[in-house]
Amino acid sequence: MENKNTLEKIFEIFKTEKGSLNLSKFVKTLNDFGILNDDPRLAPFLKRVKELQEKKQLNFEAFLSVLDPTIEPLIVKAFSGKLIIPSFKEFKKLVEEVFEDVRDCKDGKAADYIPQLARVDPDLWGLSVCTVDGQRFNLGDFEKIYTIQSTSKPFTYAMALDLYGSDYVQEYVSAEPSGEGFNEICLDDNNKPHNPMINAGAIVTSSLVKPELNLADRFEYMMNIFRKLSGGTYVGFNNSVYLSEKSVADRNFALGYYMKENDCFPKGSCLKTILEFYFQLCSIETKCSAHCIMAGTLANGGVCPITGEEVLDDVSVQHTLSLMLSCGMYDYSGQFAYKIGLPAKSGVSGSILVVIPNVMAICLYSPRLDKLGNSSRGLLFMEKLLKKVNLHQFDSDNNAAKIDPRGHISDFKDLEKNSILQAAMTGDLEMLRRHFSNGADIDVRNVIGQTILHIAVAEENMRIVKYLVDVCEMNLNAKDTWGETPLDIAEKRGNIEISTFLRCRMILKDLDSSQIAKNRQELAGLKEQRTSVGSEDSGVVTSF
Ligand code: GLN
Numbered sequence: 001m002e003n004k005n006t007l008e009k010i011f012e013i014f015k016t017e018k019g020s021l022n023l024s025k026f027v028k029t030l031n032d033f034g035i036l037n038d039d040p041r042l043a044p045f046l047k048r049v050k051e052l053q054e055k056k057q058l059n060f061e062a063f064l065s066v067l068d069p070t071i072e073p074l075i076v077k078a079f080s081g082k083l084i085i086p087s088f089k090e091f092k093k094l095v096e097e098v099f100e101d102v103r104d105c106k107d108g109k110a111a112d113y114i115p116q117l118a119r120v121d122p123d124l125w126g127l128s129v130c131t132v133d134g135q136r137f138n139l140g141d142f143e144k145i146y147t148i149q150s151t152s153k154p155f156t157y158a159m160a161l162d163l164y165g166s167d168y169v170q171e172y173v174s175a176e177p178s179g180e181g182f183n184e185i186c187l188d189d190n191n192k193p194h195n196p197m198i199n200a201g202a203i204v205t206s207s208l209v210k211p212e213l214n215l216a217d218r219f220e221y222m223m224n225i226f227r228k229l230s231g232g233t234y235v236g237f238n239n240s241v242y243l244s245e246k247s248v249a250d251r252n253f254a255l256g257y258y259m260k261e262n263d264c265f266p267k268g269s270c271l272k273t274i275l276e277f278y279f280q281l282c283s284i285e286t287k288c289s290a291h292c293i294m295a296g297t298l299a300n301g302g303v304c305p306i307t308g309e310e311v312l313d314d315v316s317v318q319h320t321l322s323l324m325l326s327c328g329m330y331d332y333s334g335q336f337a338y339k340i341g342l343p344a345k346s347g348v349s350g351s352i353l354v355v356i357p358n359v360m361a362i363c364l365y366s367p368r369l370d371k372l373g374n375s376s377r378g379l380l381f382m383e384k385l386l387k388k389v390n391l392h393q394f395d396s397d398n399n400a401a402k403i404d405p406r407g408h409i410s411d412f413k414d415l416e417k418n419s420i421l422q423a424a425m426t427g428d429l430e431m432l433r434r435h436f437s438n439g440a441d442i443d444v445r446n447v448i449g450q451t452i453l454h455i456a457v458a459e460e461n462m463r464i465v466k467y468l469v470d471v472c473e474m475n476l477n478a479k480d481t482w483g484e485t486p487l488d489i490a491e492k493r494g495n496i497e498i499s500t501f502l503r504c505r506m507i508l509k510d511l512d513s514s515q516i517a518k519n520r521q522e523l524a525g526l527k528e529q530r531t532s533v534g535s536e537d538s539g540v541v542t543s544f
Contacts, residue, residue, distance in 0.1 A: 003076045007067070009425075010079050011060045012458060013448060017492060020058040023049060025482060029448060033078040034088040034135025040231060040307050041134065045071040070308070074133075081418070081447060083133045084359055084406060091405040092129075092137045098384045099127055099139050108368035108376035111348045114244035120146070120349075122367045125377060126288040130296030131360035134305035142288035145234070146365060147241045149347030150182065150202070152281040154320045154328065155294065157196040158302075159225055160208045161316035172208060172264065173201045175323055182330045182373060183251050191262045197327040197345065200255055200264075206281060207265045207274040215273055219280055226284060229297045231306040233290035242283035249275065288351070288363045295353040295361030298343075321355060325393075332372045332379075340382050341392035352378040356391050359406060417444045424452035424468075427461040436472055443474075449481035457486040457502075460495050469505050476506050 014026045027037065027046070035042055048066040052058060067075070077083055085091050103125060112118035126141035160169050178194035180186050186200070187193060193200035210218050226235045256271045265274065286294075296305045298321060302312030324343035329336040329352075336344060346352040350367035352375050364378035386392055390402035397404070416435070420442055423431035432452075436442055445451055453474045456464035465486075468474045477485055484492075487506070490499035 003072060004064075006076050006080060007064065007072070008060065010075065011063055013450075015492070018057065020053075021049075021063050023053060023058065029481075030075070030078060032089045033083060033447070034085070034092075034129075034131065034133075034137060035074065035078060036136050038233075039134060039136075041070045041074055044068065077133070079447065081407075083135055084131045085133075085135055086407045086447075087405070088131075088135050088137075094388060094403065094405075095127070095129065095137075095385065096139060098381060098388065099125075101384060102377055102380045105366075105377040105380050106368065107380075108370045110350065110367040111369060111373075113348075114241065114248055116147075116238070116241045116244050117349060117367075120367050124350075124365060124367055126363075126365040127381070128288040128292035128363045129360055130292045130299075130305055130363075132296065132300040132305050132358060134296075135360075136289070136292070136306075138289045141365065144365065145236070145238075145285050145287050146349040146351060146367075147238050147283050147285045147347075148291065148351070149282045149349045150197075150199075151291070151345050151347040151351055151353050152284060153197050153202040153205070154298070154324050154345050154353075155226065155229065156202060156205050156209060156222070156281060157323070158298070158312050158316045158320040159222070160196075160205050161319055162313050163210070164208065166315070166319055169205070169208060172204050172266070175319075175326075177327045177333055179331070183255065185251075185255050185258050187259070187262060187264070192264065193259070195323055195327040197323055198330070199252060200259060203252065203256060203274060203278050204259065204264050206278045207269050211266060211269065215277060218277060222281060223284070225311065226286075226294065228304060228307075228309055228311045229294040230286065230290040231293045231297075231304045231309075233293055234287055235290060236285045237280070238283050238285045241285075242279055245279040245282055246276065249279065252278070288365045291351060291353065291365075292361055292363035295355050295363055298353075299355045299357055299359060299361045301358070321357060324355065329374055330372050332370075332374055336379075336382075339392075340386050341394050344382075346374045346378070348373060350375045350378070352382070354382060359391065416440055420444050420452060421446055421455065424455040424464060425459060427456075427459060427464055429463055429467060432464065432467065442468075442472055445480075449479070451475070451478045451480075451486070453478065453486045454480055454484070454489055457489045457495075457498055458493070460493060460498060462498060462501070465498055465501065469502070476502060476509065 011021060014022045016022050037046065045066060045068065052062055052066055110117065110120055110122040124141040124144050126144055127139040128142050130136045172192060173196050174188050174192045174194050176188065176194050178184065178186065178198055183199045193204050195201045196205045210221050213221065223235065252275060256275050259265065260271050293306060297303065297311055298317050301314040302317040303310050321343040324345050325337055327333050328343060328345040342354050342356055344352055344354045350365055350369060352364045354362045364375060364381055366375045366377035368376050370376045388403060390399050390404050395402065419431065420435050420440065421444060442452060451474065453468045456468055479485055487499060487502045490502055
């Protein structure tokens with residue numbers, strides 16, 4: 001097995017004294033990488049591993065036997081720092097800070113055109129992140145269920161493109177910002193809706209999807225795709241919202257009739273059915289954590305990050321993202337592209353989906369909307385976040401004031417850090433010497449907080465250990481994430497030579513410091529004596 005070496009090292013890190021895998025520590029570390037327990041890639045592994053653990057000890061061979069072709073590369077990728085956000089815990093912390101920073105924002109007002117939206121607690125504040133590697137975290141009210149409303153629009157558009165191709169779809173819906181409100185009754189010079197992200201365009205797009213099916217089958221078809229987009233997490237339907245949408249729909253009906261008059265729909269379309277279908281798509285419900293995976297599928301070129309299923313064609317996704325960038329945030333789209341520089345789509349419930357292509361998606365949920373219909377707190381959050389991280393599409397790689405959570409290889413510090421870690425792992429003393437004499441900061445840590453001394457001890461490389469202790473004078477008491485010192489690791493390994501060496505050095509250091517303290521005391525005493533003698537002397541001198 002190609003990954004066997006790495007897996008062996010991983011196993012060593014989590015090995016208990018009895019030689020079996022410390023499952024809880026192992027899973028906790030995977031969670032820190034963003035691989036959550038409900039991840040469909042992890043869940044079957046956890047089940048198998050628990051079964052095995054009950055029956056017998058989980059030694060390395062047993063560990064290998066429960067890995068499958070999905071989880072194995074994921075584990076190797078995570079522990080080799082190769083996931084798209086390698087330091088996921090740190091990134092989460094940064095996002096959490098901004099999340100709390102904007103919590104007090106009470107600007108705007110929740111939508112109230114239907115009672116179901118008016119009744120929602122306007123203080124709700126949720127956030128979810130899903131990377132293209134399926135790394136996830138959720139904050140605040142991420143489990144509160146809401147209807148997806150206009151955020152259904154990019155997905156419906158992508159589905160239409162998938163089914164019929166861009167040429168056909170563009171015959172019906174253009175790809176230009178409208179410069180008008182989202183429910184404006186207007187068409188472009190060719191009598192087509194300006195784009196699929198506003199109501200006119202979305203209603204026409206809905207009319208294109210599977211018109212040969214009856215409404216029930218059409219809805220089921222869409223729901224199945226939404227479920228796949230969300231990796232099988234929560235997608236439901238809110239019938240009360242649907243009924244309300246339908247009963248307060250004068251504007252959408254007016255828009256529909258205006259478009260019907262202008263031949264905007266395919267021949268044979270029934271306006272009432274199209275509008276009902278459109279209201280149903282707005283009334284699909286979900287929660288931040290699931291909604292985010294749908295957007296993560298867009299970030300990942302149409303492949304669901306947690307299931308690996310190809311749900312949408314990458315070209316359809318590319319077209320959809322282009323329009324989200326230029327038209328996704330209603331009349332604020334230009335400003336959003338200017339400040340944030342990312343494809344996004346907002347909905348009247350208060351959700352915003354932000355896609356960072358090939359990296360991740362962020363879903364924000366906060367019901368208070370600004371005058372243009374975008375979640376006020378969601379916008380503020382994005383502005384503040386983008387001041388800290390260089391995820392704006394046109395951010396320069398050299399912007400030192402911002403953090404790149406992708407940990408680009410071009411980042412010199414990272415290169416240096418990786419090389420030091422690598423040298424400690426492979427026992428490359430020459431390389432370590434070179435770094436040390438170049439003045440590099442050798443106090444680097446791997447993903448589980450181990451210093452290079454921990455690593456050298458784990459590798460049982462006495463030469464490196466001696467060098468790090470005697471020449472580099474590394475801290476012998478440094479603790480990793482689990483509170484273990486290098487000596488703890490040496491003892492666990494049963495490496496008497498290294499543990500004796502470390503113990504001796506610790507005693508010497510203690511002696512050293514107590515000797516120094518003693519010397520200091522003696523010195524201080526001597527000084528005191530001398531000053532008192534000095535003052536007598538001076539007294540003599542003055543009296544002279
Ligand atoms: N149901 C709403 C409508 O069609 C959706 C609009 C929105 O989310 N902006 O009016």
